[in-house]
Amino acid sequence: MRLNTIKPAAGSKPVKRRVGRGPGTGIGKTCGKGHKGHHARAGGYHKVGFEGGQMPLQRRLPKIGFRSAKALVRCEIRVGSLNKFSDTPVTLASLREAGLINARIKFVKIILSGELKVPVTIMGLPITAGAKQAVLAAGGKIEV
Numbered sequence: 001m002r003l004n005t006i007k008p009a010a011g012s013k014p015v016k017r018r019v020g021r022g023p024g025t026g027i028g029k030t031c032g033k034g035h036k037g038h039h040a041r042a043g044g045y046h047k048v049g050f051e052g053g054q055m056p057l058q059r060r061l062p063k064i065g066f067r068s069a070k071a072l073v074r075c076e077i078r079v080g081s082l083n084k085f086s087d088t089p090v091t092l093a094s095l096r097e098a099g100l101i102n103a104r105i106k107f108v109k110i111i112l113s114g115e116l117k118v119p120v121t122i123m124g125l126p127i128t129a130g131a132k133q134a135v136l137a138a139g140g141k142i143e144v
Helices: 079-084 092-097 129-137
Strands: 074-078 107-111 121-123 141-143
Touching: 074 079, 079 107, 079 129, 107 129, 129 141
Parallel strands: 074 107, 121 141
Antiparallel strands: none
């Protein structure tokens, strides 16, 4: 075997179509693009979703829902889920370590839901009035 004798397998490389080379080829003159119109022009093609002038599907369907960008970085923590913080202060970092919030959460508010059985120290987190009473009633303290 020699490098100058190597050829690709038969049929693996189709012959390139040469358009505009006369009427005998079947793709002469208009080169398979037909006469006039949008698709016959250079660079002419419809946009994605175009349905020939009919109202496209993405415009026919109703608009539903709203996804707030704030919801990606904010969340609420229930007072009842703070029972595991009996010895450590409750901060944004400690909530991440406990697995109560994910890494992208930047703002947390503590709300009254559930029952607090252990005294906890809340540091630097906003808290509702009802949750504040529950924390103080359980013997905890709140540091701003």
